[in-house]
Amino acid sequence: MALTTATGPGRQRKRDGFGLRVSAALWRRPWARATILLTPPLAWFVLIYVAALVVLLITAFWQINPFTTNIERIWSLTNFSQIFSSAAYRGVIGRTVGMAAAVTVVDAVVAFPFAYYMARVASPRTRTALFVAILLPLWASYLAKVYSWLLIFTHGGALDWGLGKVGLSQVHLIYTNWAVFTVFCYIWLPFMIIPIYAALERIPSSQLEASQDLGARTWRTTRSVLIPLALPGIVAGSIFTFSLTLGDYITPLLVGGTSANFIGNIIYTNIGIANNVPFAAAMAMVPIGIMAVYLLCARALGALEAV
């Protein structure tokens, strides 16, 4: 204790001198300051994110020994040629993209009026209540939500029971792609509502008023002013719904039937059952490629430039 107090001030002064010199040096060299600040997040991004993708890309060009399933590091395009020469795999890709597109469109159509009401019509209290209603399901486990849909769709489940009550005949939805579609639309809806809400909230009321002052009716104002200004939000939401549907395998596995074969399921069976990691990696490149094209289109539409 006594020792510390005795040496304390001297040490303190020394460190001050050093600290001052360092900060002065950094002040003189802005690039060094930027480097030190950016290195940790950049290293994280490069090591965890980009490196994993690069490893994936490289693995896609390898093979496995079909018997021991050890990876053999021989370069070839066999995996890719298998994917694109097989009608079954092409069908899977088409089905996945179609499903992702359908889910995105339906979610956008449902989310837009909802978000509009929240952003521009509802009172602050109602808005809070709606926010809670949207966000609360995100706190529940994904699996619990999918299983609850299973209970709704099953023979004699909630849906059949409800239809029976109103005198309608039973519909057969469980283990069909309609069930998969419904569950996807439900699960990803919040990811569409929130970006659209954020975009709509920022549109100045004056612009809508100006449109009306110039004689545009509701539909014209929506089409020419509201939607173009909200487009970045819609595109942001669509990136979520589209990419999440593109990669999901759990929903098809649980509520899907015999034709619920999506890209995610092919990847899952190739890793979990066949232990064919290179083929799974090649298959994983497909959604990455699709998303890259999707983002490019979004950019070409100017959707990422505004706001």
Next chain:
Amino acid sequence: MGILGVRPRSRRMQVALVLAGAALITVGCGSSGSSGTGTGSTGGTGATAGLKVPTANLPVLQKIGKGEGKLNLIAWEGYLDPIWVKPFEQQTGCQVNAKYAGSSDEMVSLMKNGGGGQYDMVSSSGDADLRILYAGDARPVNMNLIPSWKQFYPAFQSPPFNTINGVHYGVSLQWGPNVLMYSKKAFATAPTSWSVIYDPKYKGQVTVPDNPIQIADAALYLQKHKPSLGITDPYELTQPQFQAAVNLLAAQKPLIEKYWALASQEIFDFKNANATVGAGWPYQVSTLKAAKFPIGDTIPSEGATGWADTWMLAAKAPDINCAYMWMRYISTPKVQAQQAVNYGETPDNSLACSYMDKIQAGSCAQYHANAPSSYLKSIALWKTPIATCDNGKPDCVPYADWVAAWNTQVK
């Protein structure tokens, strides 16, 4: 754009551009090179003929020493029940850490990815064992240190799926059949043939496992019903035999509402009448029976496929003394009986029968623990399909092609 965190012309868009470019290149290359190879050829190196077990000459343990205090096991769910794990931990001081795997292939991949230095043992089935040991992930076992092994039925003392050239790579555990399950609400009497799951009469009521090894079930059926194909072993199929089995399954697909991936899924479907007949494990049967569901199970006249599990010793097992203690413990009649009754399978130890009846009256007969030699013949135990047939010719379809056919031609 605030939500995305993307600003115009940001670095992220450049990354996306690069990725898109890479994707386009690979797409282009992929389709240009697609003419030569179909789904049928996946390398053609999958033969055991020239293969040697890389670890065959590793020295075996001569004497069980002091325990390491822990044991890391990869197991099927239900294989490490406290009923028999707790007493083991108390006796030996080896703390059992369980990692549960859902499929044989997951076990192969866990053994490989752990580098063999993370896990001590795996309770893999016959379709995974050869892949594990030919990959060099298993280690020879000194059977003299496991006395109860001599009480095993001869078929399980040195079975070809865990013993190569007289070298053991683990100790056999238990076995059981994949049974035909049927709801007694839909079937007044037990079906006597697997034909019910291929019969259009039961459209929309059939469920089978979502697993390429199901091709063997179709082959087993064809072995009896289409003798002209000349199938002798459902796991060793020539291309025409294989194609016939795949075609049978493709024709079965419209009858099926759901390929089950998890045991719990099949239980759910029987309970909710989404399925009334299908292929399953005794585990599902006993679970449904416990829930008072009128479920029936049978081994039809064609026989059935089945599994035989082994506790394999990892090549770089860090806790080798505890591992030997575990093998010694798990092969004793009483523990064998506990696991058999608890899980619903057949023990390998011939003395387990009386212990089973003590735990649950009649369970020895129920799980056929007293009549294996006749019963065993009706079960085609899972094994890895490899390119080399039993006659040494490289005419058989390897497992990788089974997976490809399951994904592209059946489903």
